[in-house]
Amino acid sequence: MEHIIEVNHLRKVYGETVAVEDVSFNVRQGEIFGIVGPNGAGKTTTIESIIGLRKPDGGSVQVLGIEPQKQPRELSNRIGIQLQQAAIPERLKVWEALDLYASFYDRTVPWQPLIEEWGLADKRNTPFGKLSGGQQQRLFIALALLNDPEIVFLDELTTGLDPQARRATWDLVRAIRDQNKTVVLITHFMDEVQALADRVAIIDNGRLIALDTPQALVADLGAETRVHFSLQNGFDANVLQDVEGVTAVSQQNRQVNIQGNGPLLANIATALSKYNIAPSDLSVEQANLEDVFLALTGRAIRA
Ligand SMILES: Nc1ncnc2c1ncn2[C@@H]1O[C@H](COP(=O)(O)OP(=O)(O)O)[C@@H](O)[C@H]1O
Ligand SMILES: [Mg+2]
CATH class of the missing domain: 3.40.50.300 (P-loop containing nucleotide triphosphate hydrolases)
Structure with missing residues (x-):
């Protein structure tokens, strides 16, 4: 070009x-x-x-x-x-x-x-x-x-x-x-x-x-994606350990936090629907350019 x-x-x-x-x-x-x-x-x-x-x-x-x-x-x-x-x-x-x-x-x-x-x-x-x-x-x-x-x-x-x-x-x-x-x-x-x-x-x-x-x-950051949702009923979130791309699952009260790679949100949503769970607050948090700046300089850009 x-x-x-x-x-x-x-x-x-x-x-x-x-x-x-x-x-x-x-x-x-x-x-x-x-x-x-x-x-x-x-x-x-x-x-x-x-x-x-x-x-x-x-x-x-x-x-x-x-x-x-x-x-x-x-x-x-x-x-x-x-x-x-x-x-x-x-x-x-x-x-x-x-x-x-x-x-x-x-x-x-x-x-x-x-x-x-x-x-x-x-x-x-x-x-x-x-x-x-x-x-x-x-x-x-x-x-x-x-x-x-x-x-x-x-x-x-x-x-x-x-x-x-x-x-x-x-x-x-x-x-x-x-x-x-x-x-x-x-x-x-x-x-x-x-x-x-x-x-x-x-x-x-x-x-x-x-x-x-x-x-x-x-992508160069190699940072993992995070997916969050809260549980409506007694579901052991640890079964999600086996979902493709998942590297960590943690649960605090009803709040579940999952870390991993690849199309994590899609994979988690698919797995949850298999268990007939449809959380209304499924959200994804991905690294962005703010994280890139922080990684490169050690400072937040807004500082
Ligand atoms: N006309 C000027 N005279 C002296 N220093 C300047 C002048 N313009 C900018 N600077 C200084 O040069 C640096 C870069 O400024 P600038 O190019 O305006 O940055 P940015 O647009 O990224 O905020 C700053 O330290 C600023 O204080
Ligand atoms: Mg300027």
């Missing part, structure tokens, strides 16, 4: 602070590429170096075959950016923001269909400050798509949104990719890259510490 972004040994320092150190990765055409890590890890600096806003102190970057520092105009015409620090004056109306951003590019798509597509058509005369959080995010997306870009960079798109608006925004990110655009998604939310990204770069203290699909990163 074609690499449309190539980052090699990127380094960026601010005075005494080494913000990014020896970061290398490629982004493939058409994927959602996640960059995740705690606050201060160097994610925004990495992205700002890729889009030409910051001059790297070491290493090299190529985007769509362009060197950002050499041809900034060519690059900005072909990429869309929603920046973490993006500030739109409170009183600027939606249509005014679109007009203003359109003036930054050599070529743009008409913005009327764009705001219809992103559910902002009836907000065109509304000042930015009067939009809801979700509407502001949709406007940022529309602005990032004004020049019909080949790559869209989204930096902390869902920060500050409530859980419901975050989920709605995830659908928008998928919708961008479905328009044949490559998406680079920068976030400190592990669940976000887990749900959305085809591949994930985990960054910590300015360094790339892991890069793979979310599934492979979790």
Whole structure:
């Protein structure tokens, strides 16, 4: 698959602070590429170096075959950016923001269909400050798509949104990719890259510490799956020891906890139905990217 972004040994320092150190990765055409890590890890600096806003102190970057520092105009015409620090004056109306951003590019798509597509058509005369959080995010997306870009960079798109608006925004990110655009998604939310990204770069203290699909990163942990349920009647859960994949069964009062590998939930459910037991609270707990981060760094990402 074609690499449309190539980052090699990127380094960026601010005075005494080494913000990014020896970061290398490629982004493939058409994927959602996640960059995740705690606050201060160097994610925004990495992205700002890729889009030409910051001059790297070491290493090299190529985007769509362009060197950002050499041809900034060519690059900005072909990429869309929603920046973490993006500030739109409170009183600027939606249509005014679109007009203003359109003036930054050599070529743009008409913005009327764009705001219809992103559910902002009836907000065109509304000042930015009067939009809801979700509407502001949709406007940022529309602005990032004004020049019909080949790559869209989204930096902390869902920060500050409530859980419901975050989920709605995830659908928008998928919708961008479905328009044949490559998406680079920068976030400190592990669940976000887990749900959305085809591949994930985990960054910590300015360094790339892991890069793979979310599934492979979790599988590499070798962590066991846990299945829980509670018993309605006198059933000896120890008979489940013999179910395929099960490595441990424990029981506390009515609560049963099972550990194991493979399609554990399916295997346990099948076994229970053989005993005519249908627990209403059968649940599964699998390792996720939070566990991956913990295993790699010894710290929880939210710390
Ligand atoms: N303009 C700047 N001047 C000085 N230090 C900065 C600047 N921007 C970021 N930093 C520092 O660089 C490091 C990485 O920051 P940043 O790239 O914003 O991380 P992230 O986006 O992962 O939160 C942090 O230690 C931050 O304080
Ligand atoms: Mg940031």
